[in-house]
Amino acid sequence: xxxxxxxxxxxxxxxxxxxxxxxxxxxxxxxxxxxxxxxxxxxxxxxxxxxxxxxxxxxxxxxxxxxxxxxxxxxxxxxxxxxxxxxxxxxxxxxxxxxxxxxxxxxxxx
Amino acid sequence: xxxxxxxxxxxxxxxxxxxxxxxxxxxxxxxxxxxxxxxxxxxxxxxxxxxxxxxxxxxxxxxxxxxxxxxxxxxxxxxxxxxxxxxxxxxxxxxxxxxxxxxxxxxxxxxxxxxxxxx
Numbered sequence: 001x002x003x004x005x006x007x008x009x010x011x012x013x014x015x016x017x018x019x020x021x022x023x024x025x026x027x028x029x030x031x032x033x034x035x036x037x038x039x040x041x042x043x044x045x046x047x048x049x050x051x052x053x054x055x056x057x058x059x060x061x062x063x064x065x066x067x068x069x070x071x072x073x074x075x076x077x078x079x080x081x082x083x084x085x086x087x088x089x090x091x092x093x094x095x096x097x098x099x100x101x102x103x104x105x106x107x108x109x110x
Numbered sequence: 111x112x113x114x115x116x117x118x119x120x121x122x123x124x125x126x127x128x129x130x131x132x133x134x135x136x137x138x139x140x141x142x143x144x145x146x147x148x149x150x151x152x153x154x155x156x157x158x159x160x161x162x163x164x165x166x167x168x169x170x171x172x173x174x175x176x177x178x179x180x181x182x183x184x185x186x187x188x189x190x191x192x193x194x195x196x197x198x199x200x201x202x203x204x205x206x207x208x209x210x211x212x213x214x215x216x217x218x219x220x221x222x223x224x225x226x227x228x229x
Binding site: 032 | 220
């Protein structure tokens with residue numbers, strides 16, 4: 001079993017839809033949770049960073065962490081075609097390596 | 111911000127030659143930098159962890175004599191692919207972790223990547 005599981009998609013939604021991306025993990029030592037966006041042929045770009053259970057909002061993006069269920073989510077409101085990319089969840093224990101999910105390929109259709 | 115640059119962005123070389131890729135943190139100091147490799151449609155694969163002033167730590171299965179890493183300063187790490195072969199063709203991405211400052215010490219900031227093609 002992988003330490004971090006993420007549905008690779010692809011996920012296709014119409015413009016304006018709410019997108020929900022999810023990851024589950026098995027290592028209870030993970031304390032730091034990140035979401036990255038990666039456009040084709042580019043390096044990952046940090047979207048959200050959190051280290052506690054609960055919600056964190058930044059513009060159209062909301063990151064949610066449920067440590068009791070070992071489950072994290074990223075919600076994108078009012079999705080735009082420019083949001084079309086691969087979204088990677090990543091997590092680590094303190095001082096540990098960053099463990100990535102497989103990435104979910106998202107396509108937002110105009 | 112936390113900007114990481116990589117140079118070159120792409121390189122084509124002949125089999126048997128060596129290629130050096132630079133990774134720089136432009137607006138912060140990074141004691142630790144990381145080198146990843148990514149194949150199409152796959153997630154990032156950690157190759158090695160680079161610590162300023164000490165030897166890099168390589169992941170299992172990564173040849174340290176083939177992928178030479180030097181972390182000469184708090185803002186610069188280099189990856190040299192020695193005697194490159196076509197199977198080394200890939201997308202190489204570096205990342206950097208802040209040395210100090212805000213509450214994001216565990217976060218890695220990524221460079222734009224270097225696409226290597228070995229003929």
